[in-house]
Amino acid sequence: MRGLTIATACWIACGFLLAFRQSTSAQEGSGSSRSSPQRATRPMTPDEFYQSFWKHLNKQENPYKKWGSLPGRKDIRAGTTPHGEFLRIYANKIAIDDPKGLPYGSILVTENYGADQETLKDITVMYRSKGAAPQQGDWYWLKYQPDGTIARTPEKEGKKAIAGKVTSCIECHSKAGGKDLVYSNDPEKEANEK
Numbered sequence: 001m002r003g004l005t006i007a008t009a010c011w012i013a014c015g016f017l018l019a020f021r022q023s024t025s026a027q028e029g030s031g032s033s034r035s036s037p038q039r040a041t042r043p044m045t046p047d048e049f050y051q052s053f054w055k056h057l058n059k060q061e062n063p064y065k066k067w068g069s070l071p072g073r074k075d076i077r078a079g080t081t082p083h084g085e086f087l088r089i090y091a092n093k094i095a096i097d098d099p100k101g102l103p104y105g106s107i108l109v110t111e112n113y114g115a116d117q118e119t120l121k122d123i124t125v126m127y128r129s130k131g132a133a134p135q136q137g138d139w140y141w142l143k144y145q146p147d148g149t150i151a152r153t154p155e156k157e158g159k160k161a162i163a164g165k166v167t168s169c170i171e172c173h174s175k176a177g178g179k180d181l182v183y184s185n186d187p188e189k190e191a192n193e194k
């Protein structure tokens with residue numbers, strides 16, 4: 001039963017980006033194709049993908065807020081820019097079961113808080129999906145506002161959605177130990193458990 005749940009969760013998680021990528025490549029080839037009568041096969045727009053992924057993170061049966069964390073990282077902790085002054089890290093079951101390997105389907109979420117440790121400023125997400133970014137650990141990056149809409153770059157930078165292969169995220173995270181672009185599975189002096 002447990003195995004089934006995990007398998008299902010993996011299928012859902014792994015399937016997401018795949019479905020999205022297939023739909024965008026279909027879009028490229030077909031221009032403004034309205035010809036497909038089936039709603040289910042209509043290409044997912046990027047915005048629809050961000051929203052469906054947000055729904056996945058917050059689905060009633062298993063919202064990210066009820067996930068555990070990586071070893072030693074479950075409490076709210078001091079953060080650094082561009083994360084909040086405080087942050088809380090969540091990891092899905094696939095990640096928790098193998099924090100060093102972080103297999104495909106792993107999802108890591110940080111809630112970024114202000115100095116009062118209560119004001120949620122934004123939510124940053126890493127989702128490991130095959131083919132997302134083969135040169136950079138295959139992570140797909142997302143930044144959401146607290147209301148679940150995708151964060152965007154300032155007007156003068158084109159209001160681009162902060163999602164996908166986000167250079168700023170990748171540049172900094174490349175300095176994490178273990179060459180996996182993840183900080184929270186590296187040892188740290190203050191870690192309160194092993």
Ligand code: HEC
Nearest residue numbers: 081108109110124125126141142143168169172182183184
């Ligand atoms: C200037 C460096 C820097 C930048 C830029 C940055 N991060 Fe991070 N990020 C960190 C550090 C350091 C941690 C570990 C925080 C801790 O454990 O206290 C972290 C942690 C995380 C985590 C938890 C997993 C991990 O690696 O520990 C996620 C998810 C995350 N960041 C997403 C993002 C996203 C998405 C972006 C881009 C929108 C981004 N980060 C940009 C430094 C950065």
